[in-house]
Structures are given as C-alpha cells and as structure tokens.
Amino acid sequence: MKTVTQLRDELATVFDDLRSGEIKPKEAGELANVAGKMINSAKVQLEYYALRKETPDITFLK
Amino acid sequence: MPYRDKAKQKEWRVKNKDKILEWRNANRERICELSKKWARENPEKVKATRATRHEKNPEKRKAQDAKWKANNPDKVKLIARTFRVNHLEQEKQRLKKYRTDLSDGYIRDKLRLKSSDEVPQALIEAKRLQLLIRRMTNENSNAIT
Secondary structure: OOOHHHHHHHHHHHHHHHHHOOOOHHHHHHHHHHHHHHHHHHHHHHHHHHHOOOOOOOHHHO | OOOOOHHHHHHHHHHOHHHHHHHHHHOHHHHHHHHHHHHHHOHHHHHHHHHHHHHHOHHHHHHHHHHHHHHOHHHHHHHHHHHHHHOHHHHHHHHHHHHHOOOHHHHHHHOOOOOOOOOOHHHHHHHHHHHHHHHHHHHHHHHHO
C-alpha cells in the first residue's frame, strides 16, 4: 500500500467485509487505526508544505 | 422639462447630451442630495428598482457580491455569526447533517485542515472510510457490552 488511493480502496474493502461479517470488528478497528496513522502523517506533511509556502510533493498523495 | 411628449423629450436629451452633462457636473451635490431625499421617501420603489436591476444582471451582481465580500471579511464574519445565532435550531440541524453525512467539510474539520488548504480528494475519502469503520466498530462494541 504505497498511495492514498490504494489505502482508500483497501479501506473500502475492509468496510465491505465488516458489513458482511467476513472480518471481526476488532480486526477492522485495528486496520482503521493504522489507516488513521497513515492519514495523519500525510496531513502533517501537507501542513509542513503549507507552512513553508511550497507546493506539496508527497509520493503518498500521488 | 422642456417637452411633455416622451419621444420629443428623448430627442431633446440626445441633442443636448453635452449640456446635460455639464449641468450635472455643476450641480453634482444638489443632485446627490435630491436623489437621497427621494430614496428616503420612496424605499419601496428603490427596493423594486434594485431587484429588477439584479434580475437583469445576475452575473454583475455576483461579481459585486464577491468583491464586497473580499473587501469586508470582518462584516461577512459578523453577518454569518448573527445568522447562526438567530437560526440556532436550523444551525443545529445543519451540523447534525454535517456529522451524519460525513461531508467533506466535516472531514476537513476532523483533520484540522483549513478550507484554503489544497487537500487531495482521495485523502478525504480515505479519512471518511476510516471514520465509517470506526463508527461501525464502536457501535458493535457498544452492542456487545
């Protein structure tokens, strides 16, 4: 999982699996937690570029 | 007015355009005073004229509004705040919808990002899915306990 698009697709799959009962809520919760960490790190990078008044060049967001 | 006939009056105006302009420039203050007095005495007519003018030129009005908003950010904030205070119930409903629908604005708030920041839509969608999963797992854990 190298980009945010892949992360989104993965989360969509997890959400579908959770709804159909294929994975346990605890497991889904853990995955969502990890996804949250990845999103937050991307957010911090975005803020960093905004503070430096530069155009973001983040591989994860491409 | 020199003529009662409107067509003749128009003709006269076209002919004496320069004269009229000259007179207007010379009596600018008086004209301003009189028009203000007329506007004070005829608020309904002013309102109607303004409305038709806006209907005729919606684009111009939009541009004027945007210009005014850009020049008066403090007033815009104050108006929005007053509106929110006066329509508290409506505002509560809007915020509730904002939360339940997981709108883009709500997710931006959650990420603590400014509306002016350029955020890729994929990141917002990923965050939305993450929040949905978290809500679902929380619901499940609440149902178990």
